[in-house]
Amino acid sequence: MIGLGLFKGLLVTLIAAIRGPVTVQYPDRKVGLPGAAKDAGLSLPRFLVKRPRDAARAAVGMATVEDLVEQGPRFRGQDFNWYEDRCTGCASCAKFCPLGIIKIVTSSSGKQTAEGEVYDVDVFDIDIGRCMFCGICVEVCPYDALDMGSDFERAQYERQALVIPVDELRRKKNTPSTWFRPQLESAGYDPHAGEELTWDAAGRHEQPSEEQLTERWVDER
Amino acid sequence: MTLQSEPVIVNVGPQHPSTHGVLRMRVAFDGETVTDAEMIIGYLHRGSEKLAEERTFTQVITLTDRMDYVAAMTNNQAYVLSVEKLAGIEPMPRGVYLRMISAELQRIASHLMAVGFLLQDLGALATPLMYMFREREDILDLFELMCGARITVSYHRPSGVFQDVPDEFWGRLRQFLDGMPAHIDEYERLISGNEIVLSRMRGVGVLDPDVMVNASITGPMLRAGGVDWDLRHRAPYEFYDRVSFDRPIMDESDNYARYLVRVYEMREALKIVEQCVEQIEPGPVRDPDVPFVLRPPVGESYVGIEGPKGELGFYLVSDGGISPYRCKVRPPSLLNLTLLREMVIGLPMADMIVTFGTVDVNMGEVDR
Ligand code: SF4
Ligand code: SF4
Numbered sequence: 207m208i209g210l211g212l213f214k215g216l217l218v219t220l221i222a223a224i225r226g227p228v229t230v231q232y233p234d235r236k237v238g239l240p241g242a243a244k245d246a247g248l249s250l251p252r253f254l255v256k257r258p259r260d261a262a263r264a265a266v267g268m269a270t271v272e273d274l275v276e277q278g279p280r281f282r283g284q285d286f287n288w289y290e291d292r293c294t295g296c297a298s299c300a301k302f303c304p305l306g307i308i309k310i311v312t313s314s315s316g317k318q319t320a321e322g323e324v325y326d327v328d329v330f331d332i333d334i335g336r337c338m339f340c341g342i343c344v345e346v347c348p349y350d351a352l353d354m355g356s357d358f359e360r361a362q363y364e365r366q367a368l369v370i371p372v373d374e375l376r377r378k379k380n381t382p383s384t385w386f387r388p389q390l391e392s393a394g395y396d397p398h399a400g401e402e403l404t405w406d407a408a409g410r411h412e413q414p415s416e417e418q419l420t421e422r423w424v425d426e427r
Numbered sequence: 428m429t430l431q432s433e434p435v436i437v438n439v440g441p442q443h444p445s446t447h448g449v450l451r452m453r454v455a456f457d458g459e460t461v462t463d464a465e466m467i468i469g470y471l472h473r474g475s476e477k478l479a480e481e482r483t484f485t486q487v488i489t490l491t492d493r494m495d496y497v498a499a500m501t502n503n504q505a506y507v508l509s510v511e512k513l514a515g516i517e518p519m520p521r522g523v524y525l526r527m528i529s530a531e532l533q534r535i536a537s538h539l540m541a542v543g544f545l546l547q548d549l550g551a552l553a554t555p556l557m558y559m560f561r562e563r564e565d566i567l568d569l570f571e572l573m574c575g576a577r578i579t580v581s582y583h584r585p586s587g588v589f590q591d592v593p594d595e596f597w598g599r600l601r602q603f604l605d606g607m608p609a610h611i612d613e614y615e616r617l618i619s620g621n622e623i624v625l626s627r628m629r630g631v632g633v634l635d636p637d638v639m640v641n642a643s644i645t646g647p648m649l650r651a652g653g654v655d656w657d658l659r660h661r662a663p664y665e666f667y668d669r670v671s672f673d674r675p676i677m678d679e680s681d682n683y684a685r686y687l688v689r690v691y692e693m694r695e696a697l698k699i700v701e702q703c704v705e706q707i708e709p710g711p712v713r714d715p716d717v718p719f720v721l722r723p724p725v726g727e728s729y730v731g732i733e734g735p736k737g738e739l740g741f742y743l744v745s746d747g748g749i750s751p752y753r754c755k756v757r758p759p760s761l762l763n764l765t766l767l768r769e770m771v772i773g774l775p776m777a778d779m780i781v782t783f784g785t786v787d788v789n790m791g792e793v794d795r
Contacts (some may be wrong), residue, residue: 209622210620211619211620211621211622211623211624211625214616214617214620214621215616215617215618215620215621217616218558218613218616218617219554219617222558228564249739250732252451278568278571278572278575279593280571280572280574280590281571281575281576282575282576295460302483304486304489304490311681334606338489338579339576339579340581341575341581342485342486342489345589345719354575383575385574385575385590386589386590388590388591391593405599
């Protein structure tokens with residue numbers, strides 16, 4: 207019968223309309239009175255009494271709460287995490303970045319360790335305006351001093367502001383993504399919870415031996 | 428008596444939204460009918476093949492993500508298989524299964540995009556597309572769990588995959604596998620029997636199978652013309668010889684057949700994922716002895732895989748150095764686009780756009 211197919215299709219859209227949205231409003235979601243009370247952490251009557259202005263706004267549909275889509279813990283985001291005390295300034299990350307956007311300047315520190323001389327890292331700038339978040343810099347760091355982060359809102363007015371300078375990396379709370387850090391994942395670490403991690407937890411503990419490193423990097427396959 | 432009017436030359440694109448990217452079509456119209464069409468490509472050319480020559484074999488994986496950007500996993504897969512052949516690397520079984528799972532999920536995501544945008548081209552603005560995007564979003568969420576990225580995944584590596592998937596992934600995958608058949612039924616209810624769709628797509632844009640074979644057309648487009656050619660079946664790579672699946676073949680070779688083949692292929696891809704989940708066993712996903720900086724011996728390799736859009740191949744030449752001497756891509760989209768002129772001549776403007784939609788090209792892959 208002509209029109210039956212059309213009718214079936216309309217039924218699908220009708221069901222979808224009843225089922226409610228699957229989309230998420232970003233960054234804020236409109237909430238009604240109960241939602242606003244829940245967001246404030248108060249029961250509805252107390253919310254009405256204590257915060258009458260907010261309640262009035264919510265009642266006319268003007269209240270919003272922040273809403274974010276759930277992100278995987280491996281999410282490769284924009285705020286890099288850098289453990290300066292572990293970084294030897296070897297510049298592997300800069301060398302193997304496919305785009306060459308990590309700028310490293312080192313100077314001799316004179317400090318000797320069993321593994322050789324440690325360099326002071328003076329400049330460690332990542333130009334995330336050109337970064338493609340491939341994670342290769344994290345993969346190649348032999349000392350696990352660099353991690354991806356999970357931030358993604360970094361719109362700026364100038365290109366220069368997109369460069370993460372070394373001071374910011376030093377200051378930053380390190381909340382590494384679990385990309386390439388399987389031990390964090392099995393520990394159930396959630397980078398979005400904002401809990402700071404020291405290198406002891408974030409790095410891999412079985413450090414590669416000298417031979418393994420040589421083998422890994424200079425294998426004449 | 429028919430009146431011939433002066434031909435009108437219209438440029439469709441390069442930024443026209445219904446061109447699936449930045450393709451420019453210079454079309455000659457006689458009234459409403461297309462009399463000639465010329466495809467002008469190159470607006471998205473980024474020189475990926477040349478860039479590959481100065482990056483190490485592992486770094487090139489990031490470039491392949493950006494070729495067919497709605498099917499990054501299969502691009503990774505084709506490239507990595509070619510590198511493995513070049514360097515003689517034996518992949519880890521668990522890694523191979525994970526590659527197959529991700530590639531089949533990517534096939535579903537790519538076909539969802541193809542079908543969704545096809546409907547958009549038909550004039551069903553936005554609503555049906557959003558149904559497809561709903562499930563595509565689930566797949567992208569799975570990818571995010573897998574590898575931390577949704578589109579530019581860079582997940583596959585020579586000898587396996589980058590990292591094993593988290594435990595949470597399997598539960599989410601099961602949820603997806605259980606829910607998806609019902610969603611495909613939903614699309615079919617929405618579209619397949621719709622009289623407008625049928626009258627607009629049946630018998631439009633018909634191609635002769637022989638012409639298609641001669642023009643190196645591959646993928647769903649070829650199978651919609653009755654040619655049983657699927658590399659997963661003809662020349663199994665990875666573990667495709669261990670899974671069983673049907674190959675949907677249609678004989679009509681028109682727009683509707685091309686649409687249906689894609690819908691059926693989604694179901695088959697689900698079956699493959701299902702079997703992979705059954706067969707996968709714990710173990711390493713990657714050979715730790717494979718160095719980051721590969722130096723394959725002097726030689727060349729070509730591996731073609733059945734990508735969502737057709738045969739996707741990477742031809743690599745090594746001169747013994749750390750980066751490919753030459754990296755040539757065989758993009759299915761470009762070759763499938765070559766017959767578009769033959770398909771659209773004689774069609775009205777609106778059908779030309781629909782026909783273009785059923786070819787399912789991705790301009791990132793055409794121009795590279
Ligand atoms: S994520 Fe990739 S592009 Fe970004 S700095 Fe690291 S290696 Fe370079
Ligand atoms: S690879 Fe690691 S240790 Fe070397 S410079 Fe980069 S962050 Fe520092």
